[in-house]
Amino acid sequence: VKALVVDGGLSLVTEHPLPVPDADQTLLKIRKAGICNTDLEIVAGYGGFTGIPGHEFVADALTGPLSGQRVVGEINVACSACDFCLRGLPTHCRNRTTVGIRDHPGAFAEYLALATSNLHPLPDSISDDAAVFVEPLAAALQVLEMVHISPGSIVVLIGAGKLGLLVAQVIHLTGAHLKVIVRRSKPAQLLQTWGIQTFERDMVEAQSADIVIDCTGTQDGFADALALVKPRGTIVLKSTYVGLAQVNMSKLVVDEITVVGSRCGRFASAIRLLESGLIDTESLIEGRFSIEEGLLAFERAAQPGALKYLLEF
Amino acid sequence: VKALVVDGGLSLVTEHPLPVPDADQTLLKIRKAGICNTDLEIVAGYGGFTGIPGHEFVADALTGPLSGQRVVGEINVACSACDFCLRGLPTHCRNRTTVGIRDHPGAFAEYLALATSNLHPLPDSISDDAAVFVEPLAAALQVLEMVHISPGSIVVLIGAGKLGLLVAQVIHLTGAHLKVIVRRSKPAQLLQTWGIQTFERDMVEAQSADIVIDCTGTQDGFADALALVKPRGTIVLKSTYVGLAQVNMSKLVVDEITVVGSRCGRFASAIRLLESGLIDTESLIEGRFSIEEGLLAFERAAQPGALKYLLEF
Numbered sequence: 223v224k225a226l227v228v229d230g231g232l233s234l235v236t237e238h239p240l241p242v243p244d245a246d247q248t249l250l251k252i253r254k255a256g257i258c259n260t261d262l263e264i265v266a267g268y269g270g271f272t273g274i275p276g277h278e279f280v281a282d283a284l285t286g287p288l289s290g291q292r293v294v295g296e297i298n299v300a301c302s303a304c305d306f307c308l309r310g311l312p313t314h315c316r317n318r319t320t321v322g323i324r325d326h327p328g329a330f331a332e333y334l335a336l337a338t339s340n341l342h343p344l345p346d347s348i349s350d351d352a353a354v355f356v357e358p359l360a361a362a363l364q365v366l367e368m369v370h371i372s373p374g375s376i377v378v379l380i381g382a383g384k385l386g387l388l389v390a391q392v393i394h395l396t397g398a399h400l401k402v403i404v405r406r407s408k409p410a411q412l413l414q415t416w417g418i419q420t421f422e423r424d425m426v427e428a429q430s431a432d433i434v435i436d437c438t439g440t441q442d443g444f445a446d447a448l449a450l451v452k453p454r455g456t457i458v459l460k461s462t463y464v465g466l467a468q469v470n471m472s473k474l475v476v477d478e479i480t481v482v483g484s485r486c487g488r489f490a491s492a493i494r495l496l497e498s499g500l501i502d503t504e505s506l507i508e509g510r511f512s513i514e515e516g517l518l519a520f521e522r523a524a525q526p527g528a529l530k531y532l533l534e535f
Numbered sequence: 536v537k538a539l540v541v542d543g544g545l546s547l548v549t550e551h552p553l554p555v556p557d558a559d560q561t562l563l564k565i566r567k568a569g570i571c572n573t574d575l576e577i578v579a580g581y582g583g584f585t586g587i588p589g590h591e592f593v594a595d596a597l598t599g600p601l602s603g604q605r606v607v608g609e610i611n612v613a614c615s616a617c618d619f620c621l622r623g624l625p626t627h628c629r630n631r632t633t634v635g636i637r638d639h640p641g642a643f644a645e646y647l648a649l650a651t652s653n654l655h656p657l658p659d660s661i662s663d664d665a666a667v668f669v670e671p672l673a674a675a676l677q678v679l680e681m682v683h684i685s686p687g688s689i690v691v692l693i694g695a696g697k698l699g700l701l702v703a704q705v706i707h708l709t710g711a712h713l714k715v716i717v718r719r720s721k722p723a724q725l726l727q728t729w730g731i732q733t734f735e736r737d738m739v740e741a742q743s744a745d746i747v748i749d750c751t752g753t754q755d756g757f758a759d760a761l762a763l764v765k766p767r768g769t770i771v772l773k774s775t776y777v778g779l780a781q782v783n784m785s786k787l788v789v790d791e792i793t794v795v796g797s798r799c800g801r802f803a804s805a806i807r808l809l810e811s812g813l814i815d816t817e818s819l820i821e822g823r824f825s826i827e828e829g830l831l832a833f834e835r836a837a838q839p840g841a842l843k844y845l846l847e848f
Contacts, residue, residue: 268785306765306766311766311767314766314767314790314791316742368791368793429629441784444784452619453619453624453627454624454627459784459787459788460788461788462784462785462788462789463784463785464785466781466782466783466784467781467782467783467784468779468780468781468782469779469780469781469782469784470779470780471754471757471772471775471776471779471780471782471796472581472775472776472777473796474772474794474796475772475773475774475775475796475797475798476775476796476798477627477796478627478681478795478796478797478798479795479796480681480793480794480795480796481787481793481794481795482791482792482793482794483784483786483787483788483789483790483791483792483793484788484791485788485789485791
């Protein structure tokens with residue numbers, strides 16, 4: 223089985239063993255998978271993960287009750303028994319593994335065995351290309367689960383990359399006054415196509431946002447968010463990265479800012495929204511590579527300003 | 536006029552000019568004032584303040600409509616005209632000055648001129664000693680303004696110093712399950728007297744708190760709070776300090792933690808609560824010094840584990 227493997231760097235392995243599904247798992251044949259910034263961070267050492275990365279995918283179920291169906295899969299595998307699972311927070315399960323991120327093989331391989339209860343069959347109206355975005359779109363929607371963004375909110379988004387462009391589309395649907403700060407022309411053009419206002423950093427006043435969403439994926443994002451948010455406002459953190467950020471905690475206290483972290487979201491909501499046709503995912507795809515060309519795909523995905531690169535099987 | 540003055544260090548000035556009140560100000564004769572950690576931070580350079588520090592006080596009004604009455608004073612002087620003032624957030628006024636903290640003389644002097652609209656007359660039932668605690672008690676109550684702490688909440692408080700001991704008493708009144716982490720015997724004994732559970736750090740499980748309140752006033756507090764809070768839980772920041780903290784932002788994202796800064800609170804609530812007799816302030820007082828002994832009082836207040844030192848006039 224061909225697979226990309228992280229082990230102090232990324233390499234292509236051509237004879238990785240075929241996964242054998244447990245009784246509660248389904249064997250999946252991956253159709254397509256997407257490279258996300260977390261994958262790039264994992265190759266850089268985030269979380270100390272070793273093994274097959276990859277957590278955005280669409281696949282065919284080969285075994286189990288969904289056999290023969292096209293599916294996407296939730297990435298957190300929960301124990302169903304710990305206190306967080308019992309409180310209805312399976313994505314925070316104390317014993318969880320996470321596909322391609324923590325103690326669980328990922329989707330950058332021809333086959334993957336995944337808990338059957340994590341799978342969602344896909345309606346025919348969602349293409350393979352769009353289906354790869356179910357996971358990041360669910361993560362984008364999680365912003366709205368964690369924070370009430372109302373039509374009257376002034377929202378500034380920083381970091382118009384892969385995830386930021388999905389978050390922007392989701393926020394745009396709320397009717398909020400959304401301002402996206404962009405540095406590059408490619409995301410600026412996309413956003414304008416979608417009817418979303420773009421600004422250069424200097425054009426957005428300090429302390430002018432009710433809510434700032436930080437999708438920069440860098441340590442510098444937070445200081446910028448702190449400058450942009452109003453007193454009593456909210457900063458939503460949407461990115462993980464290696465290392466610690468230097469934070470002016472006193473400003474949080476003095477301005478009574480709320481900071482909310484937000485991670486994985488619900489697949490069902492993302493599937494509904496993709497079916498509605500309200501989200502443009504196709505424009506986010508910049509390249510397609512076979513698994514054999516996986517290292518090249520990662521190289522391209524790591525270019526500054528790169529959007530989505532797909533691996534095809 | 537005798538005053539303590541910060542100017543690259545703290546000194547006692549004996550011939551400071553008598554303040555002349557503006558039309559909208561009242562001239563106050565200070566009766567007592569309390570030294571708080573912010574004052575110690577200010578002497579250490581926080582906020583770049585120069586002039587007379589001090590913002591916890593009780594005084595006699597010598598002029599204006601409250602002349603002859605004993606009063607306490609809100610410390611943020613607002614412009615009443617900026618967007619934050621007009622939104623009902625005068626403590627966040629864009630043009631605000633803050634008594635003894637920002638562009639406004641403080642209370643460690645025999646006299647202070649302060650906006651009359653900032654003053655609250657005191658009921659006779661509140662002693663001068665207790666009145667000095669109106670400002671920090673209001674700041675403690677602000678935790679409850681910013682975060683809903685319910686009777687079922689598991690709350691862990693770290694940093695059982697001057698402010699922490701007030702916050703603990705306030706949280707205790709909510710019926711929440713409050714656990715205070717203490718290192719020193721003095722605060723431990725006080726808390727136990729009040730019927731509040733105390734713990735050594737090692738005795739509190741990681742990820743066990745719905746809400747962690749960080750009153751440590753140090754950069755290390757946040758990492759500790761992050762270890763103690765449950766996924767989807769809340770960290771309340773209650774302290775300001777010089778410098779930046781190193782923060783693991785990725786953990787905020789992965790565990791979907793909310794961080795809330797909290798600063799000054801409403802004097803009216805604090806006065807009501809002091810009148811009710813439900814808060815023990817007297818046990819927090821460790822020493823009393825005349826203004827002439829002010830430098831010695833600051834030295835004592837800066838000792839590790841010191842509780843409240845009062846300056847008397």
